[in-house]
Amino acid sequence: MSTGHRDVVVAGLADLRERERVVVEVDGLELGVYLHAGEVRAWHNVCPHQGGPVCQGKIMPRTIQPLRDDRKSAGPAFHPADRNIVCPWHGFEFDILTGRHPAHSGVGLRPIPVRVEGDEVIVTI
């Protein structure tokens, strides 16, 4: 078995654009590939909390706490742009683009190098 890095086409760009997320296993390595705000990201399908299949959960807008001008709470709201990956095991959430937990910058997903060439989404594993 080779120990070197290799490029693997894991999705078509048009398909990923339509579906927002594709989760695959490539020779035993599980990863999720995301397209959001014109950016492509790939993350290991392993939650840093308990090892859950984080990329197989829901995608949700980030919940925020807006304030009125007088600093009173305006109630919870969905962020108009930010999208979170939600681990289906326990609800840990991670920003699609940064992989970071919204309340703890030290907790995040492990990235996988990913690029787009033509219509091909290619990860380096």
Place this chain on the structure above:
Amino acid sequence: MPDFPTPRSDGPRIRELAEIGGRSDTRDVLAHATKQAQREYDDYFIVDIDAHVSEDHFWGEVLERIDNDVWRHIGMDQFGKFAGNNALLNIQPGMSHQSVGGRIGHQGRKEPMDGESGHPFVTAARRGMDAMGLDYQVVFPSAMLLLGMHPQDEVEVVLGRAFNRWLTEVVLRQDDRLKGMLYLPYNTPEVCEELVEKYADDEGIIGYTVCSTRNNPVHSDVYTRLYKLIEASGKPLAFHSGYHWGDPSFAQLNRFLSMHALSFTHYNQIHVTNWIINAMPERFPDIKMVWVESGLAWIPFLMQRLDHEVLMRPSEAPGLTRLPSEYMKEMWYTSQPMERTSMELLEAGMKAFNAETQLLYSSDWPHWDWDAPSTITRLPFLSEQAKRNILGLNAARVFNLPTDRRKPAATSVLQQRPGIS
């Protein structure tokens, strides 16, 4: 499906993994746990002391076993018309936030059972036990955990009786890896006594449950005969914690997060405090007390707090011959939800209550905040023997369970679902 390139013989093997939701097969949801078992603990004997039987999903089966004609009629009428799975219960559906707005699908899940024989809960439970690498699983009720706050004591009695019948006659008989703790309608002590005697020899019942979310003082003399019966049975008495939005103690809380963080420790703290300060361990020294689903962080707090108070005010705890912490070190605690954001605090806390001999692994599956067995195997400060004790050997001692392997190999469990999870 994505547009994968045409497979070549030397190309990578690529398969798509499906989104996990409320209708996913338990084995798919837990496939990562099965892989953890395969790598880390496939040879461990594991007993899960707290999982949930999801009785509210089969509520009609429970209601039809009510032994009072009038209450059965009212329950079935509500069930068929407007209350459904909440018939006769005192839960507030609009205040049920456990799934985090549907983000966590296995809370309240309903997986298809096409082609499977037997009761659907038993099938789902067997899948869960196999996927997590469990030899035994002890199941508690879910919606009924709040019944201690029901304003109609007689409803707790009829539902408690019906649930015990359903649990023993329908669920536990179908798989002897599943075990149950008898529901005690603790607001009515004489019925608790009747039930302990009735189920004394039931092989599936390995202990007794009081749902902690209630205001009964556990030291009350009304329970003296019940405790004597439980002590004589040799089976443990467990207090399973919970929450209740109607409790004035929590009226200021506006999030389920806050409620969950405080209430699940609150009720068991009160009951442990009353149990010890009223010298119940001296009066009933052979009752095996198990405190369920409060996590661990509260235990060292309460040990130190009560020791501090008793040293200053011994006249108010005249039945004690030792400090409260010494009695607490002789009780058992279930692990979930195990707080572990600080390993230093967790290690000190576990040392305080002798976790190596007193801690019992629990998953709380299929609830939203469940813990996999890897939460124990991955603790860096535990010895190999301590991990084996906590994951199963302590439970075998408390519940008199044989330690022969009962689960299939993790490798074979994974092979049953090729290409799906």
